[in-house]
Amino acid sequence: MTESREEVLKNPAPINIQKRKRYLGETIAETTIKVTASFSILLIFLIFIFVFKEAASLFSTSTDETPATENVSTPTETPATAPEDDLKPEVYNPETDLLLEENQHRASGVAATDDLKPEVYNPETDLLLEESQATATTTGEAPESYGADITESPTGETSGETKTEENPDEAESYNPEVEDMPLPTVGNDPQVEEPEEVAPKTIWHNLLGTIWQPVSEIPKFGLLPLLVGTAKATLISILIGAPLGILAAIYVALFANRRVREIVKPAIELLASFPSVVIGFFCMMTLATIVQNLFGADYRLNALVGGLGLAIAIVPIIFTLTEDALSSVPGTLREASLALGATEWETAFKVILPAATPGVFAAVLLGIGRAFGETMIALMATGNAALATWTILDPIRTFAATIGAEMGEVVWGSEHYSILFFLGVLLFIFTFAMNAITEIYVKQRLIKRFQGS
Amino acid sequence: MNTENLQTSYETSRNKKLIGLFAVGITLFAVVAIVGLLISMLGNFLIGGLPHFSWEFLIEAPRNNNTEGGIFPAIYGTALLVILMAIMGVPIGTATAIYLTEYARQDSFFARSVRFGVNTLAGVPSIVFGLFGLGFFVQFVGKGADAALGNTGIVWGQPALIWAAATLAVLTLPVVIVSVEEALRAVPRELREASLALGATKWQTIWKVVLPNAITGIMTGLILAVSRGAGEVAPILFVGAVYSLPELPDQLSDQFMHLGYHLFVLSTQSPDVNATMPLQYATTIVLLLLTFALNFIAIFIRSRLRGRALK
Numbered sequence: 001m002t003e004s005r006e007e008v009l010k011n012p013a014p015i016n017i018q019k020r021k022r023y024l025g026e027t028i029a030e031t032t033i034k035v036t037a038s039f040s041i042l043l044i045f046l047i048f049i050f051v052f053k054e055a056a057s058l059f060s061t062s063t064d065e066t067p068a069t070e071n072v073s074t075p076t077e078t079p080a081t082a083p084e085d086d087l088k089p090e091v092y093n094p095e096t097d098l099l100l101e102e103n104q105h106r107a108s109g110v111a112a113t114d115d116l117k118p119e120v121y122n123p124e125t126d127l128l129l130e131e132s133q134a135t136a137t138t139t140g141e142a143p144e145s146y147g148a149d150i151t152e153s154p155t156g157e158t159s160g161e162t163k164t165e166e167n168p169d170e171a172e173s174y175n176p177e178v179e180d181m182p183l184p185t186v187g188n189d190p191q192v193e194e195p196e197e198v199a200p201k202t203i204w205h206n207l208l209g210t211i212w213q214p215v216s217e218i219p220k221f222g223l224l225p226l227l228v229g230t231a232k233a234t235l236i237s238i239l240i241g242a243p244l245g246i247l248a249a250i251y252v253a254l255f256a257n258r259r260v261r262e263i264v265k266p267a268i269e270l271l272a273s274f275p276s277v278v279i280g281f282f283c284m285m286t287l288a289t290i291v292q293n294l295f296g297a298d299y300r301l302n303a304l305v306g307g308l309g310l311a312i313a314i315v316p317i318i319f320t321l322t323e324d325a326l327s328s329v330p331g332t333l334r335e336a337s338l339a340l341g342a343t344e345w346e347t348a349f350k351v352i353l354p355a356a357t358p359g360v361f362a363a364v365l366l367g368i369g370r371a372f373g374e375t376m377i378a379l380m381a382t383g384n385a386a387l388a389t390w391t392i393l394d395p396i397r398t399f400a401a402t403i404g405a406e407m408g409e410v411v412w413g414s415e416h417y418s419i420l421f422f423l424g425v426l427l428f429i430f431t432f433a434m435n436a437i438t439e440i441y442v443k444q445r446l447i448k449r450f451q452g453s
Numbered sequence: 454m455n456t457e458n459l460q461t462s463y464e465t466s467r468n469k470k471l472i473g474l475f476a477v478g479i480t481l482f483a484v485v486a487i488v489g490l491l492i493s494m495l496g497n498f499l500i501g502g503l504p505h506f507s508w509e510f511l512i513e514a515p516r517n518n519n520t521e522g523g524i525f526p527a528i529y530g531t532a533l534l535v536i537l538m539a540i541m542g543v544p545i546g547t548a549t550a551i552y553l554t555e556y557a558r559q560d561s562f563f564a565r566s567v568r569f570g571v572n573t574l575a576g577v578p579s580i581v582f583g584l585f586g587l588g589f590f591v592q593f594v595g596k597g598a599d600a601a602l603g604n605t606g607i608v609w610g611q612p613a614l615i616w617a618a619a620t621l622a623v624l625t626l627p628v629v630i631v632s633v634e635e636a637l638r639a640v641p642r643e644l645r646e647a648s649l650a651l652g653a654t655k656w657q658t659i660w661k662v663v664l665p666n667a668i669t670g671i672m673t674g675l676i677l678a679v680s681r682g683a684g685e686v687a688p689i690l691f692v693g694a695v696y697s698l699p700e701l702p703d704q705l706s707d708q709f710m711h712l713g714y715h716l717f718v719l720s721t722q723s724p725d726v727n728a729t730m731p732l733q734y735a736t737t738i739v740l741l742l743l744t745f746a747l748n749f750i751a752i753f754i755r756s757r758l759r760g761r762a763l764k
Contacts (some may be wrong), residue, residue, distance in 0.1 A: 026656040030556070036545055037552035038563075040570035040630070043623055050589040051581065244483045251480035264484055266752075271491045273748050275684025277713045278737055281720050282494050285501075285733075315487055343469055345476040366576065373578020375687040376713075380721060400580045400687070407587070407691045424584040428577060435576045439569070 048428060055421035057413075058203050203415070212386035212397065214406065214416045221419050225386035229303070229396030230372060233382060236307025236392060237314060237371045242364050244311070245318030252319075253326040254348040265323070272316030280380035283309035288381065297393040299383055304392045306382030310374055314367035321366065325359020326352060358445040362438045369434040373427050375400040399423050498741065502734030510735055515697065520728040524736055529701055530694075530709035531743075534618055535679045537705075542622030543675050546629030553630070554637040555659055575627035583688040586620030587612075591692060607706045615705040617693035624688055625678035632677055636670015637663060639758060669758045673751045680747035684740065686713035712740045 209222030252264050288305045291297060295304070329352050337347040353360070383395025384405065403420050410417045513523030549567065557564035596610035640663050648658040664671075686694075694714040702709045716736045723729045 026654060029656055029660070033548045033552050034556065036548035037557075037567055039545055040549055040574060040626065041566050043626070044570050044573055046589060047577065047581065047585045047623075050593065051584050054584075054588045054592070244486060247480045247483035248487055251477070251484050255477055255480060256484075264488060267488050267491055270745070270748070271487065273680065273684075273744055274494075275686070275713055275740060275744060277684070277686045277716050278498075278741060279494075281716060281733065281737055282497060284720060286497050312490065319487070343473050345473040346469070349476065369576050370578075373580065375578065375580040375690075376717065380717065400578055403580050403584065404687055404690050407583075421584060421588065424581045428581050431576045431578060431581075432573055435573050439572065 048425075051421055051424045051428060055418050055425050057415075057418045058207075058422055207419070210388055212402070214419075219416065221416075223423075225388040226397055226399050226402055226423075228388045228390070229382070229386065230398040230400075232303045232390070232392065232396055233306045233310055233378060233398055234368060234371045236304060237310030238364070238368055240308065241311035241314045241367060241371075242318055245315045245363070245367070246322050246360060248315075249319050249322035249326060250348055250353065253323045254352060255344065268316050268319050271312075272320065276313055276374060276376040277380075279309055279312050280377040283312075283377065283381035295393060299393065299395050301381055301383035301395055302393045303382065303396045306378055306396060306398075307392070309377040309381045310371045313374055313377060314370050317370060318363045318367045321363030322356070322360050325356040325363065328359070329355045358442045362442045365434050365438045369431045372434075373400050373431055375404045379404050399427055403427075495741075498734055498737045502731065502736075502738040505731035505735040506738050511739065518724070520723075520725055520732070524710075524712070524715060524732075524739065526698060526701055527710040527712045527715045527736070528739065530614075531683055531712045533614065533702060533709060534621065534689075534711065535683050537615065537618035538621040538625065538682050539675055539679055541619055542625055542678060543629055543671070545622070546626050546674065546678075547633050547671060549626075550630050550633035550637060551659060551664075554634055555655070555663070571627050571630050574623075579624060579685050579687040580690075582620055582624045583690055583692055585623070586616055586688060586692040590616040590619050607704065609706055611706075612691060612693040612708060613706040614693055614702055614709050617689045617709070620688045620692055621682040621685065624685060625682050628678045628681055629674045632674025633667070633671050636667040636673065636758065639670060640666045669754050673755045673758065676747050676751040676754070680744050680751070683747070684713055684744055686711070686717055689714060712736060712743070716740060 203221075206219075206221045207223050209220055210224045211220040211222045212225045213220040248264075248268070252261055256264070283305050284301065287308055288300045291302075291305050291308070292300050297304070333355060334347055334352060337351040338344075342351070378398040378401035382398065382401065384397055384401060385395035386397040386402075387394050403423050406416070407420055410420060510523045511528065512525055514525055516522035549571070553564065553567060557567070591610060591612060594609075595613070595616060598609040602609070644662055644666065645658055648662045649655070653661070689711060693708050694711040695708045696710070696715070696718045698708065698710055716733060719729050719733045719736065723733075
């Protein structure tokens with residue numbers, strides 16, 4: 001007691017309960033927690049960055065950005081030079097048992113550009129003729145006979161067109177003017193009049209095309225069939241799943257007694273816990289047969305089956321969220337409505353459901369987001385054919401199924417690889433936008449409601 | 454006053470009654486349709502798979518090019534995967550939940566963006582997580598580890614068990630966070646206040662008072678995450694799961710078999726559908742049993758938690 005009582009009363013000790021000795025371990029623990037909490041934000045950025053990074057090669061503007069397509073572009077239409085000879089079909093001459101080079105065959109006087117025209121098979125001489133030769137001689141003539149004397153030279157300079165008098169009957173002849181049946185030539189399909197047979201100018205022209213065929217000679221990465229497929233599946237699933245889920249939620253939340261509620265809610269949560277592989281398996285095995293017997297579909301796995309599978313997956317989500325929204329409407333609203341003389345159903349549909357609209361809307365949006373990105377059901381139950389039609393009994397291919405199916409076999413760093421990652425970026429942006437809209441819309445509506453009331 | 458046309462307020466007209474019946478009928482039909490679908494799915498799987506389902510099925514390895522035998526390697530691979538996933542994911546999820554409930558001021562920008570991040574993570578499609586696992590874990594972290602460690606004989610820059618577990622940990626992070634947050638909020642406020650009043654620091658309160666009381670909720674979150682992770686196939690399609698292995702995985706850099714992936718490949722790519730069909734259904738039963746068991750345990754723990762909190 002070195003201080004007198006008056007001095008202590010004049011200078012009271014400051015109240016600093018918190019200012020005890022800070023242990024180092026505690027500060028470390030607290031800092032770790034704060035840093036770890038930022039992981040979830042960091043992860044969103046990381047996901048976007050790293051998925052976008054692999055897709056970034058699509059956006060580079062260098063001219064050699066499409067090496068794959070250039071490698072398999074059509075051979076140029078120059079006269080047969082030595083390296084290009086192996087691209088031309090080789091002609092088999094049965095007499096001499098030799099393979100002729102086509103330019104040898106052509107040396108009999110046909111112009112170099114004629115190898116682009118369909119090649120004609122002349123049964124008489126068992127040789128392939130250039131069309132120019134054949135048309136020059138067969139117009140208006142009687143059908144050439146098959147099996148007449150073969151008196152041509154090994155180089156194929158044929159004169160089969162003069163042997164027609166022997167069998168002027170219906171021997172099958174090959175008239176190129178009637179039946180244009182070109183033999184397939186390597187790297188060159190002259191009958192198909194696609195301008196894209198020459199490699200698309202930029203990757204964006206390719207992406208906006210209408211065929212998805214990444215493993216052909218000229219890879220076509222048109223996104224339109226995938227978009228149509230995903231849209232079809234999502235639409236069907238929402239048109240079936242949203243009414244089912246919302247109506248069931250109305251029953252369970254507003255019309256049912258407690259015992260029914262205690263059985264049905266866990267049952268639907270059980271349905272929610274089914275892995276999507278299992279749902280896809282069920283659709284593929286059982287539902288597809290049922291649908292095919294009911295609707296007489298050509299294809300067993302089609303957009304309708306896929307949409308039904310997606311509906312099975314999203315009904316629990318829509319049900320749970322709608323039921324939560326309906327239950328959280330204040331009980332006083334319901335009691336007031338009933339007291340004013342409304343029936344149960346009038347209360348439910350005209351008072352409580354409108355009051356729960358933000359929650360119901362959020363539920364449906366989340367269901368759409370889930371259906372858009374669902375992979376396993378789309379992989380197993382939709383038929384996996386990239387068709388861009390609007391028939392619901394056609395197979396489809398969705399974005400997520402494309403990534404899942406083709407990622408395992410793609411070449412690292414190739415264009416296909418980047419495009420699959422680009423599809424992932426699209427999926428991410430879509431679901432991000434859906435979530436953001438849900439949060440902003442629901443929050444705004446709820447804020448307005450609670451401030452207004 | 455003519456009393457015949459008066460309608461007392463508690464009598465409803467015939468039309469309204471009919472519409473009421475229709476409304477209740479259509480909503481009841483929706484409920485019956487959904488529950489009926491659930492029962493028919495379960496029945497379909499049981500009918501198709503019970504003949505083949507036996508104790509040997511769970512213990513043996515597949516034989517004869519996956520057309521006979523058991524699926525033990527798939528069960529083993531799935532179990533390894535979810536254990537690793539839990540080890541990686543639960544601490545991070547718990548820490549984030551602790552921050553959100555204890556440390557964050559509710560209207561701060563950081564807290565709101567953390568919540569937004571969690572909600573967005575919950576909505577990202579699972580295949581995008583697979584791409585993330587490929588692009589980040591395998592390509593970036595794995596190849597970086599290879600470059601850093603040099604020539605150790607193990608290649609980290611390829612699909613492996615550890616990268617699949619990390620991917621699934623990221624995928625199930627929202628589930629863990631939400632469950633642990635719920636558990637932390639269930640601890641009564643008075644408990645915290647009493648601890649602080651007795652002179653403990655905030656961290657001591659959390660570590661020694663709040664967390665032990667929330668341990669059941671943390672376990673619920675763990676079990677829910679495990680059940681979700683065991684069923685997801687899309688993320689591991691190209692980050693580590695394979696169809697058949699010569700031996701069980703014993704290193705973190707090995708690849709593994711997985712129940713869901715096994716079902717997927719069996720049903721879509723098996724060469725002999727008739728022989729494998731009972732196997733497919735039996736695999737479905739095993740997968741569903743695993744999921745249901747985990748979910749029931751979680752629900753049981755959660756109801757016990759609620760019972761205790763109400764006391």
